[in-house]
Amino acid sequence: MKGLRDKGDRGIQVDVPDFHGRLHPEDFLDWLSSVEKFFDWKDQWGHAGTTEYALESFFIVEIELLSLNFTMEIEIPSLPILFFSYIFLFMVMRVPTIVISSPEYAKQVMRVHDVNFASRPSILFSKIMLYDGADLAFAPYGEHWRQVRKIFMQELLSTTRVQSFKYIREEEMFNFIDSISSNVGGVINLSERLNMMMYNIISRAACGRTRIHNQEFVPVLKEAIEVSLGFELADLFPSFKLFYHMSPSKPKLERLRERVARIFEEIIHEHKEQKPKERSDEDLVDVLLKFHDNDDLGFSLTSENIYAIIFEIFAAGIETSATSVEWAMSELMKNPKIMKRAQDEVREVFHRKGLENERALDEMKYLNSVIKESMRLHPTLPLLLPRQNKEKCEINGYEIPAKTNTIVNAWVIGRDPTYWPEPEIFKPERFLDDSNFIDSKLGNNFEYLPFGGGRRICVGMSFGLLSVELSLALLLYHFDWMLPNGMKNEDLDMTESFGASLQRKNVLQVIPNNRKDELIGAYVS
Numbered sequence: 001m002k003g004l005r006d007k008g009d010r011g012i013q014v015d016v017p018d019f020h021g022r023l024h025p026e027d028f029l030d031w032l033s034s035v036e037k038f039f040d041w042k043d044q045w046g047h048a049g050t051t052e053y054a055l056e057s058f059f060i061v062e063i064e065l066l067s068l069n070f071t072m073e074i075e076i077p078s079l080p081i082l083f084f085s086y087i088f089l090f091m092v093m094r095v096p097t098i099v100i101s102s103p104e105y106a107k108q109v110m111r112v113h114d115v116n117f118a119s120r121p122s123i124l125f126s127k128i129m130l131y132d133g134a135d136l137a138f139a140p141y142g143e144h145w146r147q148v149r150k151i152f153m154q155e156l157l158s159t160t161r162v163q164s165f166k167y168i169r170e171e172e173m174f175n176f177i178d179s180i181s182s183n184v185g186g187v188i189n190l191s192e193r194l195n196m197m198m199y200n201i202i203s204r205a206a207c208g209r210t211r212i213h214n215q216e217f218v219p220v221l222k223e224a225i226e227v228s229l230g231f232e233l234a235d236l237f238p239s240f241k242l243f244y245h246m247s248p249s250k251p252k253l254e255r256l257r258e259r260v261a262r263i264f265e266e267i268i269h270e271h272k273e274q275k276p277k278e279r280s281d282e283d284l285v286d287v288l289l290k291f292h293d294n295d296d297l298g299f300s301l302t303s304e305n306i307y308a309i310i311f312e313i314f315a316a317g318i319e320t321s322a323t324s325v326e327w328a329m330s331e332l333m334k335n336p337k338i339m340k341r342a343q344d345e346v347r348e349v350f351h352r353k354g355l356e357n358e359r360a361l362d363e364m365k366y367l368n369s370v371i372k373e374s375m376r377l378h379p380t381l382p383l384l385l386p387r388q389n390k391e392k393c394e395i396n397g398y399e400i401p402a403k404t405n406t407i408v409n410a411w412v413i414g415r416d417p418t419y420w421p422e423p424e425i426f427k428p429e430r431f432l433d434d435s436n437f438i439d440s441k442l443g444n445n446f447e448y449l450p451f452g453g454g455r456r457i458c459v460g461m462s463f464g465l466l467s468v469e470l471s472l473a474l475l476l477y478h479f480d481w482m483l484p485n486g487m488k489n490e491d492l493d494m495t496e497s498f499g500a501s502l503q504r505k506n507v508l509q510v511i512p513n514n515r516k517d518e519l520i521g522a523y524v525s
């Protein structure tokens with residue numbers, strides 16, 4: 001990698017570490033933050049007249065073969081072929097990539113040039129695991145994406161459908177709280193329990209009537225996500241097909257895809273055998289099957305589409321939701337006064353409205369602000385999902401070639417001091433003053449992007465937020481919390497680790513205790 005150049009080519013060079021053939025997101029993120037520091041215009045040039053130099057907001061990374069070390073993790077072809085490839089690639093095969101790190105530029109990509117930037121780059125993972133964009137999240141912008149998105153919005157995750165899963169949330173959250181109750185006074189791994197609970201909710205909503213075979217499916221899901229984590233050479237040099245065929249991840253993903261297909265095939269078969277008795281019994285597979293090879297509805301889904309979409313619901317919905325609760329809980333553990341205020345609110349509202357009433361969440365303004373603030377500091381997809389522009393365009397004088405990979409750095413944007421005074425401080429009150437913020441401006445407010453923005457904004461936002469709010473509210477309602485080994489609140493480690501989502505480096509270990517105040521009752525009364 002040669003470095004960064006602005007359009008005027010002021011000759012600014014940045015040292016780029018050797019990524020040893022595979023560009024791991026963690027290295028990439030570290031590197032990005034060093035670049036952010038380098039271009040910290042407040043330090044470098046002071047406040048005045050800096051827009052011209054606002055390179056921290058926007059820069060082009062040119063990834064070139066030269067600096068990638070092929071000898072470490074990549075199987076290399078023989079030397080002459082490598083030499084030939086090297087010359088060839090060096091000349092033509094680089095992928096222009098831009099990283100957007102300011103609300104102004106995010107607005108350019110997600111609103112002003114939204115349609116142009118509404119595609120996704122085709123990556124090895126989506127090519128194989130998702131049948132080359134047969135899903136929604138990695139589908140190129142076009143008719144297929146439009147139709148599948150419509151199915152998600154109007155059928156799969158509509159308000160009515162999300163409401164119809166209330167009984168699933170109730171039962172799974174009851175089990176979750178119940179299992180924590182039996183460990184009162186002991187240390188629990190909250191991260192693991194949250195993941196399991198979110199998995200149960202999603203799996204029942206998706207395939208409910210014929211329970212998915214967890215023992216077989218969970219390891220496949222985990223492995224597929226793990227394999228998808230590395231930045232593949234094949235993705236950096238998409239026109240060079242040899243990298244695609246040589247990638248060690250390719251056979252792994254192909255095997256995983258076959259295993260997933262076998263599991264889903266069985267589920268679909270069972271669904272066809274036992275049709276839902278009434279509409280309220282429908283799960284997401286039932287809904288998708290209505291479109292299966294059925295041209296009467298004007299749009300039809302193949303089996304591959306259905307496999308890719310079900311897989312995506314699992315991959316997109318579980319970790320994002322579980323991690324969001326985990327971070328909010330971590331911030332509360334670290335800030336006991338905020339915890340107390342949130343707990344008082346939750347207990348008062350549930351006491352008045354009843355635990356089974358999900359609408360009670362609407363009255364928990366402070367809890368709501370806690371979640372928004374936690375998502376600002378810890379967006380679970382810190383770089384969202386990559387976008388790609390169809391046509392060449394110009395943004396603020398920079399010429400962006402067609403098919404430029406575009407990464408929006410929501411993590412940095414959420415900490416931009418121009419928009420967020422004292423950005424590193426966890427302060428839910430900043431959202432309390434503007435209580436409609438998340439509802440009215442989400443996706444239109446480019447300084448706050450935990451769910452992305454524009455036409456590719458998260459389609460599972462209401463479903464995800466409801467699970468996050470409800471589970472956090474119940475954790476606060478039922479228990480008082482302590483850290484293990486007499487650890488002080490302020491000493492809780494908040495180090496982040498970048499995986500499929502932005503997770504805690506160390507799992508969240510906490511001790512649930514019985515409430516000191518009067519216990520009001522079990523979740524489902």
Ligand code: HEM
Binds near residue numbers: 317318385
């Ligand atoms: C708190 C939980 C969640 C968070 C933080 C989250 C976050 C995100 C983000 C940042 C994006 C990328 C948006 C962009 O590119 O601008 C996204 C896309 C997406 N999410 Fe979520 N998500 C959550 C829950 C869910 C759930 C529960 C589902 C489904 C059951 C889901 C399904 C999707 C899909 C299908 C896309 C791709 C949309 C498209 O490309 O058109 N998400 N999500």
